[in-house]
Amino acid sequence: MSQYNNPLAQGVERRNELKKNIAKIVAQTQDASSTFNIALSALKNNNPELAIKKFEQVLKIDTSEEMQRQVKPNLAQAHLHIGQTATALREFRAALKLNQPDEVKAFIYANLGYIYTQQNFHGFAIREYRQAVKENKKDTTSLLTLAMLYENTY
Numbered sequence: 001m002s003q004y005n006n007p008l009a010q011g012v013e014r015r016n017e018l019k020k021n022i023a024k025i026v027a028q029t030q031d032a033s034s035t036f037n038i039a040l041s042a043l044k045n046n047n048p049e050l051a052i053k054k055f056e057q058v059l060k061i062d063t064s065e066e067m068q069r070q071v072k073p074n075l076a077q078a079h080l081h082i083g084q085t086a087t088a089l090r091e092f093r094a095a096l097k098l099n100q101p102d103e104v105k106a107f108i109y110a111n112l113g114y115i116y117t118q119q120n121f122h123g124f125a126i127r128e129y130r131q132a133v134k135e136n137k138k139d140t141t142s143l144l145t146l147a148m149l150y151e152n153t154y
Contacts, residue, residue, distance in 0.1 A: 032062035036071065043074060048081035069098040073108055085115055106136030113145065122153045 039054030055075040058067060076091030092108050092115075100108065113128035126149050132142040 032058050032067060035061065036067075039071075039078075040074065043078050043081070046081075048078040051075075051078040052082075065098060069095070069100060069104075072098060073100070073104055073111075076108075077111065080111065080115070085119070089115060102135045106132045106139050106142065109135060110139065110142045110145075113142065117145075117149065122149055125149055126153070 035054050036058045039051045039058060042048070042054060043051035052075065055071050055078065058071050059075075072091055072095035076088045076095060079085075079091060080088040089112070092112055095108055096105065109128045109132035113125045113132060116122070116125035116128060126146065129142050129146040129149065132139055133146060136142075
């Protein structure tokens with residue numbers, strides 16, 4: 001409740017509260033954005049442990065679906081880099097549920113195909129690589145890998 005009975009003073013107080021809230025949201029967004037960029041840089045520079053730490057930090061700062069959509073595939077990729085296959089699979093599957101763009105879906109399916117190939121689950125790998133090609137017809141790497149899987153499996 002406002003400490004003032006005057007409507008004008010109450011309006012000024014409310015405006016100041018809104019400014020504080022907006023400043024807090026802007027600070028959180030900037031923190032999430034800069035932490036996300038640090039995580040991407042760590043992943044790119046072959047430091048997946050730091051990337052995981054920073055991606056998880058981003059998800060604590062910003063829980064929005066949009067941020068999850070950006071973080072989850074990269075977080076899964078980082079887990080894959082350090083051999084945490086089960087966690088990577090879980091994160092990739094979670095990322096697919098977030099209405100990703102086709103190119104990102106192709107990336108995710110290709111990674112799932114890679115994981116299944118490494119585990120010698122060739123039928124699952126073929127399914128995932130086929131889906132990757134379906135999502136992004138220009139994904140020649142997935143197409144080539146799919147052809148090699150067909151050749152070696154059948």
